[in-house]
Amino acid sequence: xxxxxxxxxxxxxxxxxxxxxxxxxxxxxxxxxxxxxxxxxxxxxxxxxxxxxxxxxxxxxxxxxxxxxxxxxxxxxxxxxxxxxxxxxxxxxxxxxxxxxxxxxxxxxxxxxxxxxxxxxxxxxxxxxxxxxxxxxxxxxxxxxxxxxxxxxxxxxxxxxxxxxxxxxxxxxxxxxxxxxxxxxxxxxxxxxxxxxxxxxxxxxxxxxxxxxxxxxxxxxxxxxxxxxxxxxxxxxxxxxxxxxxxxxxxxxxxxxxxxxxxxxxxxxxxxxxxxxxxxxxxxxxxxxxxxxxxxxxxxxxxxxxxxxxxxxxxxxxxxxxxxxxxxxxxxxxxxxxxxxxxxxxxxxxxxxxxxxxxxxxxxxxxxx
Amino acid sequence: xxxxxxxxxxxxxxxxxxxxxxxxxxxxxxxxxxxxxxxxxxxxxxxxxxxxxxxxxxxxxxxxxxxxxxxxxxxxxxxxxxxxxxxxxxxxxxxxxxxxxxxxxxxxxxxxxxxxxxxxxxxxxxxxxxxxxxxxxxxxxxxxxxxxxxxxxxxxxxxxxxxxxxxxxxxxxxxxxxxxxxxxxxxxxxxxxxxxxxxxxxxxxxxxxxxxxxxxxxxxxxxxxxxxxxxxxxxxxxxxxxxxxxxxxxxxxxxxxxxxxxxxxxxxxxxxxxxxxxxxxxxxxxxxxxxxxxxxxxxxxxxxxxxxxxxxxxxxxxxxxxxxxxxxxxxxxxxxxxxxxxxxxxxxxxxxxxxxxxxx
Numbered sequence: 001x002x003x004x005x006x007x008x009x010x011x012x013x014x015x016x017x018x019x020x021x022x023x024x025x026x027x028x029x030x031x032x033x034x035x036x037x038x039x040x041x042x043x044x045x046x047x048x049x050x051x052x053x054x055x056x057x058x059x060x061x062x063x064x065x066x067x068x069x070x071x072x073x074x075x076x077x078x079x080x081x082x083x084x085x086x087x088x089x090x091x092x093x094x095x096x097x098x099x100x101x102x103x104x105x106x107x108x109x110x111x112x113x114x115x116x117x118x119x120x121x122x123x124x125x126x127x128x129x130x131x132x133x134x135x136x137x138x139x140x141x142x143x144x145x146x147x148x149x150x151x152x153x154x155x156x157x158x159x160x161x162x163x164x165x166x167x168x169x170x171x172x173x174x175x176x177x178x179x180x181x182x183x184x185x186x187x188x189x190x191x192x193x194x195x196x197x198x199x200x201x202x203x204x205x206x207x208x209x210x211x212x213x214x215x216x217x218x219x220x221x222x223x224x225x226x227x228x229x230x231x232x233x234x235x236x237x238x239x240x241x242x243x244x245x246x247x248x249x250x251x252x253x254x255x256x257x258x259x260x261x262x263x264x265x266x267x268x269x270x271x272x273x274x275x276x277x278x279x280x281x282x283x284x285x286x287x288x289x290x291x292x293x294x295x296x297x298x299x300x301x302x303x304x305x306x307x308x309x310x311x312x313x314x315x316x317x318x319x320x321x322x323x324x325x326x327x328x329x330x331x332x333x334x335x336x337x338x339x340x341x342x343x344x345x346x347x348x349x350x351x352x353x354x355x356x357x358x359x360x361x362x363x364x365x366x367x368x369x
Numbered sequence: 370x371x372x373x374x375x376x377x378x379x380x381x382x383x384x385x386x387x388x389x390x391x392x393x394x395x396x397x398x399x400x401x402x403x404x405x406x407x408x409x410x411x412x413x414x415x416x417x418x419x420x421x422x423x424x425x426x427x428x429x430x431x432x433x434x435x436x437x438x439x440x441x442x443x444x445x446x447x448x449x450x451x452x453x454x455x456x457x458x459x460x461x462x463x464x465x466x467x468x469x470x471x472x473x474x475x476x477x478x479x480x481x482x483x484x485x486x487x488x489x490x491x492x493x494x495x496x497x498x499x500x501x502x503x504x505x506x507x508x509x510x511x512x513x514x515x516x517x518x519x520x521x522x523x524x525x526x527x528x529x530x531x532x533x534x535x536x537x538x539x540x541x542x543x544x545x546x547x548x549x550x551x552x553x554x555x556x557x558x559x560x561x562x563x564x565x566x567x568x569x570x571x572x573x574x575x576x577x578x579x580x581x582x583x584x585x586x587x588x589x590x591x592x593x594x595x596x597x598x599x600x601x602x603x604x605x606x607x608x609x610x611x612x613x614x615x616x617x618x619x620x621x622x623x624x625x626x627x628x629x630x631x632x633x634x635x636x637x638x639x640x641x642x643x644x645x646x647x648x649x650x651x652x653x654x655x656x657x658x659x660x661x662x663x664x665x666x667x668x669x670x671x672x673x674x675x676x677x678x679x680x681x682x683x684x685x686x687x688x689x690x691x692x693x694x695x696x697x698x699x700x701x702x703x704x705x706x707x708x709x710x711x712x713x714x715x716x717x718x719x720x721x722x723x724x725x726x727x728x729x
Contacts, residue, residue, distance in 0.1 A: 075729060091729060121729065142480075190479055192619075194601030198479065201471040201509040233729075252465045253577055254563055280576055287729070363729050 041065065041369035043086055044329050044340055045074030045362035055088045055100070056361075057368070060333060062346030062354025068100055068108065075121030076170070076364040080151070082129030086368050087111070089134065093118040093191045097134065099155060102369065111155045116140060117147065118191060122170045125151070126212065127177045133212060135168040135182060136160070142188045144168035146180065146210065161215030165206040166199075169233040175241040179218060179265065180210045183245060185231040200250050205232045207245060209265050221269045230257050234286060238262075238313040239293035246286030246300050259286050260300055260311070272316050274309075281307045281321065287363050292332035299337045303328040303363070308339055329365035340365050394717040396651035397581030401588055402569045408645035409565075410558040412456035412638070417555040419445070419452040420548040427521075427544045431537040436530040442540070443521055443625065449547070450514060450627045454634025455641070458595030461587065462564035463557035469550050471509040475516075476621055477606055483510025487519050494535040501545045515622070517543040522624040586719055588646060592639050593710045599635045600702040607682060608695050615692075617683040626680035632698065633674050639705070640667045648713070656716050663708045670701040 040060045046067075047053050053073045057066040068088075075091040084102040095113035113119055116139050123134040132149040144163030149155045165184025172181050186205030188198040197203075205228070209218040223230055229251040235243050242264045249257050258271035259282055274282075283305035291298045291313065301308040303326045310320040322339075324347065329340035336349040340361035346354045426445035430438040453473060464470045475483050486508050490498045497503045504512050520526065520540040529537055558565045564577060568587060571578035578584040607620035607628070620628040643664060649657040673694045679685045686692050714720060 192479070193477060193606060194597065196598065196602045198477060201468040201475070252564070253461060254567075 040333060040367055042331055042333075042338060042365050043077045043079075043088075043368045044365035045070070045077070045088060045091075046359045047073065047362070048360075049358045055086075055098075056359065058346060058365075060338065061348050061350065061352075062356070064356055064359070068098075070098060071096060074098075074362060076123070077366045077368070078123040078125055078132065078134075079366055079368045080125040080129040080132075082125075082127070083151070084369075085129075086366075087123055087125070087132055087134075089119050089121045089123055091362075092120045093137065093189065093195070094121070095119065097123065097155075099132075099151075109155060111149060111157075114147065114157055114160075117145065117160075120167070120169050124171050124173050124180070127173070131212075133171065133180060135163065135171050137167070137189075139191060142166055142190065144182070144184055146171065146182065146212075146215075159215075161210065162217075163210070164208045164217050164220050165204070167205075167231070170235050172235055172237060172243070173212070174209070174243075174265075175237065178212055180212045181235060181243050182208050182210060183232040183235055184208060185233050185248075186228075187231055187250070197250065200229065202228075203231065203250065204228055205230060205247075207232050207235075207243070207263055207269070219265050221263050223269065223271075227257055230259075232261075234289040236289045236291040236298065237293070238291045238298060239296060240313075242313075244289055244291060244298045244311075244313070246289040248286060249284035253284065255284070256280060257284065259284065260289075260298075272311070274318055278307075278309060278318050278321055281305045282309070287328040288330050290330035290332055290337060292335070292337060295332070295335045297336075299330045299332075299339075301327045301330050301339065303342055308337075310337065328363040329361050331365045331367050333367065338365065393581035394585055394651075394719070397585040397717070398569065398571060400646040400648060400651060401571075401581075401584045403647055404588055404642055404645045405558070405561075405565070405569055406645075408638075408641045409456065409459055410555075412452070412459075412641070413551070413555045413558045416449070416452040416456055417548070417551040419449040420544070420551040423449045424541070424544040424548045427537070427541045430529060431533040431541050434529050434531050434533045434537065439521075439527075439529050446514075446517060446521055446625060447627060447630065450622060450625070451630055451634050453514065454631040455638045458591055458598065458635060458638050460591070460594065462568065463554050463562065466563075468509055469554065472505070472513050473547060473550055474514045475510040477602065477619065478510060478515065479619075483508070483515060484519065486511050487516045490539065491520075491525075491536055499535075499538050499542050501542050501549065504542050504546050505549070512543055512546045514547065517547070518622055518625050518627075582717075582719065585717060588642065589709065589714050589717075589719065592642060593706065593714075595635065595639060596702050596706045596709065599632060600699055600706070603632060603635070604695065604699045604702070608686070608692075608699065612686065612692065615686045617681070617686050620682040623682045626682075628682050629674055629677050629680060629685070633671060636667055636670055636674075636702075639709075640664060640671075643667075652716055659708065659713050659716055663705060663713060666701050666705050666708060670698045670705075673697055673701075 042058045044056055046056045054067050054069040056064055059065055073091045074088045078087045087097050087099045089097045095118050097111040098108050100108040117136045120135040125132050130152050132151050134147045136145045136147045138145050144165050145160045148159045150158045163182045163184055167185035167187045168182045169185045170183050184206045186203040206220050206222045208220045211218055230247045230249050232245050232247050234246045242262050245261050247259045256279055261269050261271040263269040282302040285302050285304040286300045287303045288301050296313050298311045298313050306325045308322050308327045309318050312319050326342035327339050331338045333349045339347040342360050344355050344360045423445040426442040430442045520536055567575050567577045568584055571581050571584040607616050609615045621631055622628055649660045677691050677694055679688050679691050
């Protein structure tokens with residue numbers, strides 16, 4: 001749901017052809033049948049009942065097609081549509097990413113974070129699939145970095161460039177294929193202190209546009225000083241190439257700051273003025289943002305408010321609000337959004353819902369085929 | 370805030386909680402009200418009282434410096450730190466207004482930026498830092514207990530046995546600032562202002578707590594997040610996995626020898642919250658052992674910490690027995706996270722949320 005593919009998605013038959021017998025051989029017969037019947041494939045990190053972590057491939061109707069174990073908790077997935085593979089990132093402050101081929105060509109490949117760096121849970125491939133970019137922490141300096149990995153050379157780390165802010169979280173590739181947008185959440189953490197937030201009084205989030213080829217800063221946008229506790233964390237691109245971002249507020253719980261905004265290079269940030277009752281239901285916390293360019297909508301989820309809202313990308317009007325306990329994962333599908341929850345529910349666009357009794361879903365879900 | 374209705378018990382480290390209960394856990398509101406009346410409001414009251422006494426003691430020192438008065442100010446500082454450590458795990462509500470939490474205690478100061486700011490104020494004898502209102506708008510690192518500790522215990526503090534000077538005036542301004550914040554917190558909780566009042570009155574129109582389950586989730590969250598803070602930040606901040614990884618100068622308030630005292634205060638607050646909520650009374654008789662087991666573990670940790678007499682932390686860590694005690698307490702906090710975050714929360718039909726964790 002992040003780096004929006006510009007060409008049509010790999011169609012089901014191509015995916016299955018690419019997946020080949022190796023991939024299907026790993027599936028239970030029922031799952032293989034479901035895979036053949038499914039129109040779209042989604043990937044999301046999970047935890048299971050035994051406390052094990054992994055990446056699940058799900059059908060559009062919520063059937064589990066495949067499960068790939070991870071050594072620890074995952075977060076988001078980057079999809080390389082050119083070579084038909086994905087990279088799953090450890091949840092911050094994790095130090096691994098796992099690249100897996102959709103066709104099962106070879107074993108999954110683990111990437112270890114560089115010394116003095118950890119991952120923040122998000123990454124993106126270059127359009128040609130040759131490079132992988134990941135948001136990382138320069139731990140000692142508490143400075144955001146984009147780590148660059150050569151996908152043609154065993155994902156060797158070939159460089160890094162600054163994100164011009166602290167705590168970079170999600171990143172996405174703009175429609176020019178060259179500019180990276182990165183949300184600098186602004187919250188200082190250090191592995192020595194777990195996930196504790198060390199700088200709430202002085203945090204300064206930003207959203208930066210970077211040239212992925214030179215590493216240069218193109219533009220850096222900041223919210224007004226009175227909103228310096230509004231951590232910008234998640235994003236997606238609408239049909240017009242505008243970045244929609246979602247925030248998490250670190251100030252007093254009774255404040256009701258705006259939580260959703262838009263920006264693009266050359267344009268100032270704009271914050272969406274939502275109706276107070278809808279805004280209030282989001283509990284100052286957006287867990288994921290997904291655009292459906294075909295439908296002209298953007299969805300945001302709040303696992304803390306147990307709500308998701310669908311917004312008209314043109315007018316900014318909230319079209320629908322849905323109550324769903326601990327909803328977080330969102331992915332565009334058909335004319336709507338597939339949603340997943342921290343309780344294990346999968347809510348497809350087509351109606352109905354599935355719950356896999358052994359799994360709970362992590363914050364993000366991504367269409368990968 | 371993020372405990373949720375129990376669907377199944379995933380073996381996740383509980384980090385935060387919320388409720389999506391359609392039915393309220395029995396006695397949820399009574400437990401929260403009990404906690405406010407019998408623990409939180411009185412604890413802020415004690416913090417305000419000790420900070421007033423601290424202000425008086427520092428003023429007395431500045432008026433007439435002497436070894437006795439410096440000792441008196443230091444003792445009053447310890448009392449205030451103790452009172453704060455018994456309520457600092459409450460990290461929501463009035464304490465989140467205007468950075469009060471960080472202004473009372475900015476820590477950890479990992480890159481010593483706060484310390485450098487304090488040292489430069491002292492070196493410059495910056496007059497603007499002596500005005501309480503002006504100080505309140507300066508960096509959070511120069512106006513709270515951490516800065517005051519340096520003023521009273523850091524390099525050069527002993528000069529105040531005979532010469533008050535700028536350093537004492539600065540200490541007095543900090544003490545007055547802490548006193549102002551403490552009194553605002555006491556007032557907010559005793560008058561039920563803002564979140565403090567909303568917590569005790571959940572309901573569909575309540576902007577923070579839609580039902581008793583959410584209110585009770587907040588209470589359990591204080592303990593769950595609190596135990597995580599004690600373990601991940603306070604203990605792991607200076608106690609390495611092995612002795613070679615110890616960092617005594619990263620310990621909270623090591624200059625004044627208050628490190629272990631704050632751990633005791635933090636754990637005492639969890640004990641106090643459990644007792645004030647009278648959780649046992651709201652559980653079926655055959656489930657009350659869960660509360661008792663938490664209290665038992667807390668008592669074990671307190672007993673162990675009471676045996677530590679060596680401070681500063683540097684000496685404590687060099688003493689194998691004391692160091693082992695800290696390791697034991699670290700283990701107990703992990704076990705308590707399970708007892709409170711999973712078992713006790715589960716008894717009330719709540720479980721840790723999986724995807725509602727901060728900042729992901």
